[in-house]
Amino acid sequence: MTDRIEAYVDANQSRFIEEVEQFMRFPSVSAQRQHDADTRACAQWITDHFKSLGFDARLIDIGGQPIVRASAKGKSSKRVMIYGHYDVQPEDPVDQWQTPPFEPTVHDGTLYGRGATDDKGQVFTHVKAVETLLKTEGQLPCEVIFLLEGEEESGGDALARYVTQAKDELQPDVIIISDSTMYDANTPAITYGLRGIVAFEFAVRGPNADVHSGAYGGAIANPAMVLGQMLAACVSPDGKILIPHFYDDVAPLEDWESEMFRKLAFNDENLMREVSVPRLHGEAGRSTLERLWTRPTFEVNGVFGGYQGERSKTIIPAFATAKVSARLVPHQDPDRIRDLIFEHIRSICPDTVRLEISGFMTSPPVLFDVNDPAIRAAQEALRKGFGRETAFIRCGGSIPVVSTFVEQLHCPVILMGFGLDSDRPHGPNEHFSLDSFIRGAKSAAHLLQTI
Amino acid sequence: MTDRIEAYVDANQSRFIEEVEQFMRFPSVSAQRQHDADTRACAQWITDHFKSLGFDARLIDIGGQPIVRASAKGKSSKRVMIYGHYDVQPEDPVDQWQTPPFEPTVHDGTLYGRGATDDKGQVFTHVKAVETLLKTEGQLPCEVIFLLEGEEESGGDALARYVTQAKDELQPDVIIISDSTMYDANTPAITYGLRGIVAFEFAVRGPNADVHSGAYGGAIANPAMVLGQMLAACVSPDGKILIPHFYDDVAPLEDWESEMFRKLAFNDENLMREVSVPRLHGEAGRSTLERLWTRPTFEVNGVFGGYQGERSKTIIPAFATAKVSARLVPHQDPDRIRDLIFEHIRSICPDTVRLEISGFMTSPPVLFDVNDPAIRAAQEALRKGFGRETAFIRCGGSIPVVSTFVEQLHCPVILMGFGLDSDRPHGPNEHFSLDSFIRGAKSAAHLLQTI
Structure with missing residues (x-):
């Protein structure tokens, strides 16, 4: 047959x-x-x-x-x-x-x-x-x-x-x-x-228009700087997501999986070559496969704000935006994670700017x-x-x-x-x-x- | 006459x-x-x-x-x-x-x-x-x-x-x-x-193209996130510039100036209304005029990286850029400040990405x-x-x-x-x-x- x-x-x-x-x-x-x-x-x-x-x-x-x-x-x-x-x-x-x-x-x-x-x-x-x-x-x-x-x-x-x-x-x-x-x-x-996903974007709004960085710099918050500070308050330089309770429900890797992942003998050098990065990056103490398949992420998909043309234009941007998506793993509930993220984003946004969160989508x-x-x-x-x-x-x-x-x-x-x-x-x-x-x-x- | x-x-x-x-x-x-x-x-x-x-x-x-x-x-x-x-x-x-x-x-x-x-x-x-x-x-x-x-x-x-x-x-x-x-x-x-000025831009380069944030997220550094973390390592949320030795040569405000600034009775509320910001922002413990006229700044004039279109596109951007300018005050030397900034930027950039600094200009x-x-x-x-x-x-x-x-x-x-x-x-x-x-x-x- x-x-x-x-x-x-x-x-x-x-x-x-x-x-x-x-x-x-x-x-x-x-x-x-x-x-x-x-x-x-x-x-x-x-x-x-x-x-x-x-x-x-x-x-x-x-x-x-x-x-x-x-x-x-x-x-x-x-x-x-x-x-x-x-x-x-x-x-x-x-x-x-x-x-x-x-x-x-x-x-x-x-x-x-x-x-x-x-x-x-x-x-x-x-x-x-x-x-x-x-x-x-x-x-x-x-x-x-x-x-x-x-x-x-x-x-x-x-x-x-x-x-x-x-x-x-x-x-x-x-x-x-x-x-x-x-x-x-x-x-x-x-x-x-x-992995599941939570995707959304947020905008940090400052002055009502791009304004002169000499005339206003030092007196008002810079939305692009605030955006950077907020992103930095979401993920530490060593790859840990700083949103409170974010990892609470993450299913630990089971023994048979650890064993299987080791046997798959994933080649880090190949991955580095594939995308031409000088070094891999992610949560300390975990293998690349473990990080890719079993750990959640918080990624910036796009940032925008202020002047983008040639040379310099010395302004404080009226606003700056970030598109963000978090990949989720079992047993993280996307609605709960979305709420945790939004709550954190709101709590770290200073009252010198206005925050707008929009366009989220989730998938478990x-x-x-x-x-x-x-x-x-x-x-x-x-x-x-x-x-x-x-x-x-x-x-x-x-x-x-x-x-x-x-x-x-x-x-x-x-x-x-x-x-x-x-x-x-x-x-x-x-x-x-x-x-x-x-x-x-x-x-x-x-x-x-x-x- | x-x-x-x-x-x-x-x-x-x-x-x-x-x-x-x-x-x-x-x-x-x-x-x-x-x-x-x-x-x-x-x-x-x-x-x-x-x-x-x-x-x-x-x-x-x-x-x-x-x-x-x-x-x-x-x-x-x-x-x-x-x-x-x-x-x-x-x-x-x-x-x-x-x-x-x-x-x-x-x-x-x-x-x-x-x-x-x-x-x-x-x-x-x-x-x-x-x-x-x-x-x-x-x-x-x-x-x-x-x-x-x-x-x-x-x-x-x-x-x-x-x-x-x-x-x-x-x-x-x-x-x-x-x-x-x-x-x-x-x-x-x-x-x-x-005020004088130092203006420049820097790029943080990661993968050789925008890559899928599911396929690579957790394994490689995200240039837009690194950019945010680097900006946050340049200025604290309370407005202090974190570049070592940045303030070394700043001329202190003289008594007659303090007195004169007080007499000018600058109206913070007018400034807030003028640019529609919810609150002013700057170095703690200094008046608005003092911050605007006599203190240096470190401003982001523009940020860019990754996807900017409608809705979400779940990528890790190949690169992210920032245009930055610092306003200088007497007696900061723009060449020395430029060197201090570049040294700091290089020192805080992780080796998971490549850094490019370009296009600077200075004026005392x-x-x-x-x-x-x-x-x-x-x-x-x-x-x-x-x-x-x-x-x-x-x-x-x-x-x-x-x-x-x-x-x-x-x-x-x-x-x-x-x-x-x-x-x-x-x-x-x-x-x-x-x-x-x-x-x-x-x-x-x-x-x-x-x-």
Whole structure:
């Protein structure tokens, strides 16, 4: 049986690649209005593709970009939901692409083009997995529902609304998502934890306009200086977050995780080279992986205030702003952390300026039980598909839809990613290893058989 | 004699106003290339005006905008140099002007238009003062050299180069400048101290591009956060500059100054209202005037780094920058202070980022002896012209050309200003009180007679 799956995928490899290239040719850039028709055409194409495989497939219009829903019954009554997204990031900066972003190309065993890894290529591994099972076995081993959204790259909430609305009807036993990464190019991975997030911005407002720093300097507070002093009162130079009670609920690293992290033998030098920093930085006494995956952060995403042009302009800025986001870990509650942060920010802001806090958003961290049978099945499927042991990893980033699934659908979520951070998702020359694409399709088919 | 001067100015008042309006009609915006011809035409107009008064007047081309030099001998061999500038700031924001910036208008005893107070209107008080003396006395009481530059508003160095080059020939006994302010609308003032300045910018560079704050947050330093921490390590929340040895050479306030500052009865509430700040701020235990005029500052003129668009983008910025300027007071040496600041900035920058310091400029503070006979003569002239006691004030700002004069020409400088900060120099609807214009012309004539 396993041999039939592997053989089918291998035999149809070049057609699979041609098809994923068709999928990638649609400039389904959900953030850009002028691509609304392309985005819908892309959704229609994949819907029709599901129909051609015998799926009951349709577009769901719930406001925003359409959701593709495709389902097919299987041998067992078990219901697997596969989530992905067919929309892509804008192609900017266009001039840095070596091949046109929407004319997919294969070069040296790698598929280039927008969406190659994020997420059309990864979604397509599952589409070809169900085709493989249908063609080799005549039917699916279980019921499969694909739910592909078109707003992942533009922050839309159509899917969250749909899931909340249709939760009683959806009721999956397990959810599979391939929108994450392998541990490295040779090591397949299951992501069992994601950090949550609190993001907001604040403005420190001083004089009613930029004023002369000679005429007023020494008499009134400088909003840009106050901003710096406030940021410094949030994080110490040695990386400790200074917001009272911020760490109260942080789950300590478990022994098996410490052990596993050590075995992963993360290479600090590689990371330093990757982003060209002179030295790594973070909380003292903790390994890089521990800091990235299991510890919260408080980051400045942007600061602005005053004069930005050439040379100097000696003013006291009218205001200064900071965009800030904190990554959260189990079991930090994002609403509580938001309140703690806001309270701290307010308490450290001097009464010589006016403070405005705005635009926050939150998403909770998630942590899955690595001993869940579904996750163990995925581990086994990846071992078969890749011929390698699977790493259990956490992710420093946040995937808000995952926490929506957890909250609304109460079932295990398998995050098995086939991409790499170096695939340049969101960047120019986005690409995806064909080897990972094929091994991913095989793994996905194995998983559906054993789940 | 005094009566003749007053009578002549009063009798010719409306012609004086017509003439200054002609002077103001030239859009002599030195910062903008497209106005180079206008700027030169303006210089030529005032040169011709000097010739019509019997002055030996010409344009000096030394690179950059021309300098107007006009001289006339007088009864005594004493030589007075009068400095001013005929160039103006750009008119932006044009839509906020209630009358066209280069079509001067008189309304309610006030002259509106670009250059009204800064500095065409103030320069013209001296031009009309020499005319008055020539017409009433037949000759000037002393030799007068006008030196009017065309690059004051665009940071050019033509005048500094000319003064350095021609210093042996210039050799004035005293310099008069009217490019500053009165103490208030009713109180004429002599500015006897100016703060100096050190301005520079620095950049904190981290990863080679903006990177994902989930993928890297906790592992590498955040340049915008480092910037904030560094700024906070330069100035304490209570306004003390934390740079070692920064205050070493600061001249303490003398008793007569303390007494005088108290008498000036500066109104903090007015200042708060003027710039709409909830509370004033500065070094503890010192009055507002003391902080503005006699204490150094360390101000952030601009900060920038990372994402500035709508909503949030969860990145760690590749870099963050700050433009900084410190105002200096006697007897701080700007080169020493620059070195102290740079040394401190380098010492507090962590090795997780790269630091770049660039683009500094310096100008020394100046302080004149209020008992200098020239300054006492100006006090007396202002008393006559305004019918009020003259205030001795310092200025929080810096006028770099004054320190060039002090260094190159070694003579007393009289800063007698007829403007007000509320005249909106550099802003829309710049204006100048006609009463100050006329009283200024009278005072300038009185001064030349008694100096």
